[in-house]
Amino acid sequence: MTTVQDSTKTPSATPSKGSRFTGAVANYLDERTSISGITKELGRKIFPDHWSFMLGEVALYSFIAILLSGTFLTFFFEPTMTQVHYDGSYVPLKGIEMSAAYASSLDISFDIRGGLLMRQVHHWAALLFVAAIGLHMLRVFFNGSFRKPRELNWVIGFTLFILAMAEGFTGYSLPDDLLSGNGLRIIDGMLKGVPLAGTWISYLFFGGEFPGEVIVPRLYSLHILLLPAILVAALGLHLLLMVINKHTQYAAAGRTNENVVGVPIMPNFAAKAGGFFFVVFGVIVLIASFFTINPIWNYGPYDPSPISAGTQPDWYIGFLDGALRLVPPGLEFVLWGHTWSFNILLPMIVIGIFIVLVIIYPFIEAWITGDKREHHITERPRNAPTRTAIGAAGVTFYAVLWAAAGSDIIATHFHLTIEAVTHTLQALLILGPIIAYFVAKRICLALQKKDREIALHGYESGRMIRLPGGQYEEVHRELNDYERWRLVDYIDYKPLMVRPDARGRISPMQRVRAVFSRWFFEDRISPATRAELESGEGHH
Amino acid sequence: MRTHSSTDARRRQAGRRHPLASIALITIGLLSTGGAYALLTTTASADAPAASQASISEGQKIFASNCATCHGMSASGTADGPSLYGVGAASVDFQMGTGRMPLAYQGPQGEQKPPQFTQEQIDAVAMYIASLAPGPGIPDQKWLNGDGNIAKGGEVFRINCAMCHNVAGAGGALTEGKFAPSLSGVEARHVYEAMVTGPQNMPVFNDTNLTPQDKADIISFLKFQQDNASPGGVDLGSLGPVSEGLFIWIFGLGAVIGVTIWITARPN
Structure with missing residues (x-):
């Protein structure tokens, strides 16, 4: 393992011509920009060497792929809804009346060299981008890497996730084909479902009755200007905070809350990361070269009357679509002269609450634990059983909504009735998270127990010996100190005790907090203590 | 709740197959035949193969030994199968030619399987059924060549067919376990016959609704989709x-x- 200390090489006595030139250039730049300070700071930023720490980078690199391919697409895309007759080279749409946006998307696909590849790179990279963000967030959540001082970066990261979804959705709506129009129709329905002001909001958004003639140019401005600008700004802040807060790391011998062990950016990590960028880009281009994505030529121009079976949003909007599919019927009623569409409001409210809970989770947990310390050591998920269980419940909830977006495909491909699929998923939406919560928590506790057992008594070696007295015993292989460290170095929280404050009173807030704290930390396995380890070592 | 709805469904099914209902249907059919006579003779029955008495009785024999269990000895229907008066040769050719009939089992809908009879046998049964009452005949070959207007066909397909069969003809789900099958690899003749007869859960698209030329355009569009692989690479099942x-x-x-x-x- 490379550590920080030995990364700088001592310069050779007589510099070669090349390095003298480099020195002169560096000096020239430094005297005018004082860049050496930043380079010193950044160049020695340490990256831990666990694969799960690379997921954010995957998101970053696919974002770069999106920016590059997207720039290419803007050269040829016409964001207007002016009606034209298609005269490109795709025979099944020849002469059909369509918007200029759709016609230019078809031209990009069929008549501009490399256009289809770029469109597919752009779209596949977008899917990978959001998927990598999702996985990255799960890593951060289950490792407890959102704890102080990183709560704000969690919020920024989640904002990036939302922005990425917004970018995805606006992009999905631009080609103005049947699929994108149907997606917008659902947005229109959601807007109109807002009580009292819904219809006005929809008219404002679409510039009149849906679909109108302004939505594509408006979404285009959002898609290529406003949203990317906010996204890049938030991304910059995200990375800046990452540098300021430094990376977290897994517990191991030699790793403390005060240091970071890993590879410095310069030169090792930069080389690895640069290569990794090209690998990610390569994977995207490879997929885009061989696999169709969003075959807009199949869908035809948007027209409010037709729809296609199997119309779904891209995967990251699926959970919203799934929520709409799972909502039980009969929730719409008229009251005080207004229609209250709870069939649309209920899913929106539930999803809204879910999203807010995820954003503020770091603050909730900090309040419950009352822990004001900084944490730079990554927690193994098993060592925070309640958090892991909450995460598992959240993932299950999301997954059920997500699966519901494909309910028709599930029904046809597994020869089920769509009603059975819907009803099963409705039940799972409620029961699934509860089951997942308890199962995950029990698994965590069991793993903690196993760790404790191994820390105290070593691994079972499978070798049986017979003692002189006739007793049989299995020989346990002792752990070395490095192995043991991993198993015992975690914080053992205890439920908060309710204690009177300075004025001798117990506030109701304290009581609530104690209840939550008991829920969080009641079931726990303490790590093996020094005393236990020392007495345990004599056993075998 | 579920038992209630299933008994409901059973009552509905039984109601549909009530003998009196069949008779009423036949009466209505006969009454409307007068009006529809001109249309039927010009478009559907005109090009049907000459029905010889020999092949009709051959068809009747095949029908009696393979179909009559459900459709009745006189093809007037039983509780297990609808009457075949007026379904026409097109219906027989589609149902038996795609293997859907005879049914493997009573389910949400008959599923495609390898045909159980030779084309001669199917033709004979078709002639027998067509001889009972007038109905849509076997389509003329000139609509099936796939040389229609592909763009027009695509447009008509998206408006009329895509909501169940998907824009790429990949199929889709319907309620209660029924589904719109994938259209890839389906013969042009069967596509045409399905449109005029409305098999299983499909609606009928008669000649005033979609003209024979529209149907020919749709067939040409489907043929284009089948013959040309996705320009973007592997299509991942065209499932979206x-x-x-x-x-x-x-x-x-x-x-x-x-x-x-x-x-x-x-x-x-």
Whole structure:
């Protein structure tokens, strides 16, 4: 393992011509920009060497792929809804009346060299981008890497996730084909479902009755200007905070809350990361070269009357679509002269609450634990059983909504009735998270127990010996100190005790907090203590 | 709740097959035949193969031994199968030619399987059924060549067919376990016959609704889709964003994670 200390090489006595030139250039730049300070700071930023720490980078690199391919697409895309007759080279749409946006998307696909590849790179990279963000967030959540001082970066990261979804959705709506129009129709329905002001909001958004003639140019401005600008700004802040807060790391011998062990950016990590960028880009281009994505030529121009079976949003909007599919019927009623569409409001409210809970989770947990310390050591998920269980419940909830977006495909491909699929998923939406919560928590506790057992008594070696007295015993292989460290170095929280404050009173807030704290930390396995380890070592 | 709805469904099914209902239907059919006579003779029955008495009785024999259990000895229907008066030769050719009839089992809908009879046998049964009452005949070959207007066919397909069969003809789900099958590999003749007869859960698209030329255009569009692979590469079943999402999670992210594990692995 490379550590920080030995990364700088001592310069050779007589510099070669090349390095003298480099020195002169560096000096020239430094005297005018004082860049050496930043380079010193950044160049020695340490990256831990666990694969799960690379997921954010995957998101970053696919974002770069999106920016590059997207720039290419803007050269040829016409964001207007002016009606034209298609005269490109795709025979099944020849002469059909369509918007200029759709016609230019078809031209990009069929008549501009490399256009289809770029469109597919752009779209596949977008899917990978959001998927990598999702996985990255799960890593951060289950490792407890959102704890102080990183709560704000969690919020920024989640904002990036939302922005990425917004970018995805606006992009999905631009080609103005049947699929994108149907997606917008659902947005229109959601807007109109807002009580009292819904219809006005929809008219404002679409510039009149849906679909109108302004939505594509408006979404285009959002898609290529406003949203990317906010996204890049938030991304910059995200990375800046990452540098300021430094990376977290897994517990191991030699790793403390005060240091970071890993590879410095310069030169090792930069080389690895640069290569990794090209690998990610390569994977995207490879997929885009061989696999169709969003075959807009199949869908035809948007027209409010037709729809296609199997119309779904891209995967990251699926959970919203799934929520709409799972909502039980009969929730719409008229009251005080207004229609209250709870069939649309209920899913929106539930999803809204879910999203807010995820954003503020770091603050909730900090309040419950009352822990004001900084944490730079990554927690193994098993060592925070309640958090892991909450995460598992959240993932299950999301997954059920997500699966519901494909309910028709599930029904046809597994020869089920769509009603059975819907009803099963409705039940799972409620029961699934509860089951997942308890199962995950029990698994965590069991793993903690196993760790404790191994820390105290070593691994079972499978070798049986017979003692002189006739007793049989299995020989346990002792752990070395490095192995043991991993198993015992975690914080053992205890439920908060309710204690009177300075004025001798117990506030109701304290009581609530104690209840939550008991829920969080009641079931726990303490790590093996020094005393236990020392007495345990004599056993075998 | 469920038992209630299933008994409801049973009552509905039984109601549909009530003998009196069949008779009423036949009466209505006969009454409307007068009006529809001109249309039927010009478009449907005109080009039907000459029905010889020999092949009709051959068809009747095949019918009696294979179909009559459900459709009745006189093809007037039983509780287990509808009357075949007026369904026409097109219906027989479609149902038996795609293997849907005879049914393997009573289910939400008859499913495609290898045909159980030769084309001669099917033709004979078709002639027998057509001889009972007038109905849509076997389509003229001139509509089936796939030389119609592909763009027009695509437009008509998207408006009339895509909501069940999907824009790429990949099929889709209907209620209660029924489904619109995939159209890839279906013969032009069967596509045409399905449109005029409305088999299983499909609505009828008669000649005033979609003219024979519209149907020929649709067939040409489907033929184009079948003959030309997706310009973008492997089409992942043309199922839309669901298969794309699965693909990127399993193969895209899978490949990338494999690489992350590789580059962070320590040398042994």
